[in-house]
Amino acid sequence: MRDHIGPYLPSKVLELDRNSLEFLLKYYCGVNANKEYQTSDWRIRPLPYKMVKYAREDTHYLLYIQDLMLKELLDSRDDFGNRLAKVFIKSYEVSVQMYEKSVFSNLTSYLHLHGLAEANLDAKQLGVVAILYGWRDKVARKEYESTGFVPMSYPTN
Structure with a gap:
């Protein structure tokens, strides 16, 4: 089972220019994101085929990007030690908020x-x-x- 840390905190800790999926796709995979259905009404059922296809394409690289970011966090250190620890601490702080x-x-x-x-x-x-x-x-x-x-x-x- 993978530990999911999400892209926001790691991209901040890694001091990337942006933390959007669109940026991460371009930065790590060289892929230009298709945002055609980003603001569509995703509550409709059944979802039209084009929206399902969009969702598949939009999420296709997520685990690959997570793996790259995780490796980068593990390999990098700053003045305070391991950056991955920083991500987990910040994630914990967010998760305990009510x-x-x-x-x-x-x-x-x-x-x-x-x-x-x-x-x-x-x-x-x-x-x-x-x-x-x-x-x-x-x-x-x-x-x-x-x-x-x-x-x-x-x-x-």
Whole structure:
């Protein structure tokens, strides 16, 4: 069984220019990533053949890249010792953090929207923002989406 450490932390510890899969594919494999279906709706069933093919191609090199990064981490040292140990320590720190889903409040949740403070809205406009924010939150929770989800359709009731 392989230890999965994921690409993000190793790429940071190895001080690579970027940590995206697209970058890692190019850096380690010389492959230009196809991102055609990256932002597609992956909840649809059955998945169309083109999306399945895209997913296969997008993940084909992952274990190879992991092996290369693992070897590089094991072979490299810095002022603090083995870089792989650094990855495991940082991974542990991330894994012990408790996720807390944001609690929706009709009264104040919308006030934390990015850019709202600078918008200089009057009370009526803020009321509209509050209603839209509440609707978006309700739809996102009903659809099991992130509360930052932007629904693509309007409510029917």
